[in-house]
Amino acid sequence: MAERVYDENGRLIFTEEMREEYTVLIPQMAPYYFTYFLDAAISEGYKAELLTTDDYALIHEGMKYSHNDICVPAMLVIGQFIDALKKKGYDADKVALVITQTGGGCRASNYIALLRKALAKAGYEHVPVISLNANGFEPNPGFKVTPRLFHKLHDALVFGDVVMGLVNQIRPYEVEPGDTDRAREDVDKMLEAYFMHKKTFTWRRHTKMTKRIIERFSEVRMKPLNxxxxxxxxxxxxxxxxxxxxxxxxxxxxxxxxxxxxPLYDFFLYSFDSRAHDIKRYGGPWKERLALRVIVAYIEHRRKKARKMMKKAGFAVxxxxxxxxxxxxxxxxxxxxxxxxxxxxxxxxxxxxxxxxxxxxxxxxxxxxxxxxxxxxxxxxxxxxxxxxxxxxxxxxxxxxxxxxxxxxxxxxxxxxxxxxxxxxxxx
Ligand code: SF4
Structure with missing residues (x-):
């Protein structure tokens, strides 16, 4: 069994050995996107699973182990994790949890500390918690956002935005009930194969896949309703x-x-751009500001293509x-x-x-x-x-x-x- 290693602050590290043995549990925070994030993680060799429990009563599990002053999203995510550890048959010695950390001024930056506290209270302090963030906080040797994974996460976000936009514009008007959901299932399968493919990186493949997604959804017949x-x-x-x-x-x-x-991608651009803005207004490393601006411009350039294709097919963007x-x-x-x-x-x-x-x-x-x-x-x-x-x-x-x-x-x-x-x- 993988040895447990702690850093100088007593934080349990997710080691490379753990990467081989452990299942990483991901809370389902946005169904149009996290399915593709999961595909991306699995294709990069992680054993990962999405927690899809969706009963609001989970919040009571979160409330039991955290202060009742904390934000509702934190209570739900903590409740979902603890519920999974207690009731879903996972081996608590072989799972790790991943949670996003924004790094901004909001309480969301501290969800990770709240989660660790709740785990300790519930008797799961030996479960490693991985922080997913863009600021380099809490590095873990067993979990790294490599350029390849970064690209895949980028693709997942663009596809998530496209699929969500199409489903929302088509499903309310479908002639045959269930047709849009069937198209979405087909697209999810196509994307699973896309992420598993070694050549995920190329622009051509991305463009081709966007085209296939739009074509599949365009097959759904729609009623002319207002x-x-x-x-x-x-x-x-x-x-x-x-x-x-x-x-x-x-x-x-x-x-x-x-x-x-x-689209969810706007939130990520806003986060990168906010950091660049703060550096400009309050000072900070100019190289970081430049890098953030380049990232925002690059992402926008890649999104432009998907927007153009959707527009051409008659959808709003x-x-x-x-x-x-x-x-x-x-x-x-x-x-x-x-x-x-x-x-x-x-x-x-x-x-x-x-x-x-x-x-x-x-x-x-x-x-x-x-x-x-x-x-x-x-x-x-x-x-x-x-x-x-x-x-x-x-x-x-x-x-x-x-x-x-x-x-x-x-x-x-x-x-x-x-x-x-x-x-x-x-x-x-
Ligand atoms: S935005 Fe901030 S205050 Fe609001 S729920 Fe999220 S973490 Fe809490």
Missing amino acids: KPKVGIVGEIYVKYSPLGNNRLEETLEEAGCEVVVP SIPYKALKRLVDGFIDIGTHTGEGWLLTAEMIDLIKHGAPNIVCTQPFGCLPNHIVGKGMIKKLKKHYPESNVVTIDYDTSASKVNQNNRIHLMVSNAKRRLQEDTRETSL
């Missing part, structure tokens, strides 16, 4: 995770809406990162980086300006940064864009689904009424 578009914005975890947001996408689709969710950033001029300073910062406000403006003025702004209860850049901006948005129809939903430890749904349905009925009025006006 449905209200509803955007989802908010704190990163509750925005993308069905466990965190009580299956919000499903609720909205069932209520007769087309869901619009901004997200706007470039730079254009998104410009939208907040006069609304909020681009130095606002805590939580989702100015990006959340920018996403709401983008949705309002591009046909989805109906928005659900999701926020964990007590998430101060997002209350400021989300809820706090609604009055100003309403003043500039009277057509905006934003509802803020808190996700809490004792969240009542009925209460959340009532508020969401009220927003949806307003959206439907307006759509009818607009259609009537256009036909006159």
Whole structure:
């Protein structure tokens, strides 16, 4: 069995030996993306599994082992990990956990410490915890984001954005129920093979795969219906995770809406760009700033191609990162980086300006940064864009689904009424 090694601060290291023997458990935080992250990790030789348990009651497991003041996303992720260790038959001597660490001013930077504390309390202090971050925190010899893995994660993000955009634009209009989900299953299989292939790196393969994805989804026949578009914005975890947001996408689709969710890649670009911005404003290594700017420009260049192909096939696409950033001029300073910062406000403006003025702004209860850049901006948005129809939903430890749904349905009925009025006006 792999020997346990600790660093000078007493942190249990994930060693190369452990990489051979251990299964790395990954919490499912965003279904359109984490499936492909998993493919990328497995193709690089990791034994990895996604935790897909999605019962909100998991939060009680998280609450048992952590302070009740911590953020809802942390409680859910900690609860999901401990539930898996206790009940899902894993050998606790052969698993490691991986969690993202943002490195920003928000409490998310400390989730890892909270998780370790909770594990110790639950009797699992011997389970290594790996930090996935872009800042080089807590290095582990058994887990390295090599250039090859970095590229694969990049591809996974671009494909995740493409697949999410296509599913959301097609499924509400499908002629044959289940056709879109079947296309998604086929695409997931195609992507699994894509990541396992040795030549993942080449641009040509990436472009070819994007084309195949769009072609497969274009086979789904669609009805010419007019449905209200509803955007989802908010704190990163509750925005993308069905466990965190009580299956919000499903609720909205069932209520007769087309869901619009901004691409996850914008959040990563925002994180890189925020660091570059801070270096410029407060000082820091110019080389790092230059590297970050190059990374952002390179990623945008690669995303441009996918956008172009989707547009050509008749689908709506997200706007470039730079254009998104410009939208907040006069609304909020681009130095606002805590939580989702100015990006959340920018996403709401983008949705309002591009046909989805109906928005659900999701926020964990007590998430101060997002209350400021989300809820706090609604009055100003309403003043500039009277057509905006934003509802803020808190996700809490004792969240009542009925209460959340009532508020969401009220927003949806307003959206439907307006759509009818607009259609009537256009036909006159
Ligand atoms: S963004 Fe909100 S929920 Fe997330 S860590 Fe910060 S305070 Fe907590």
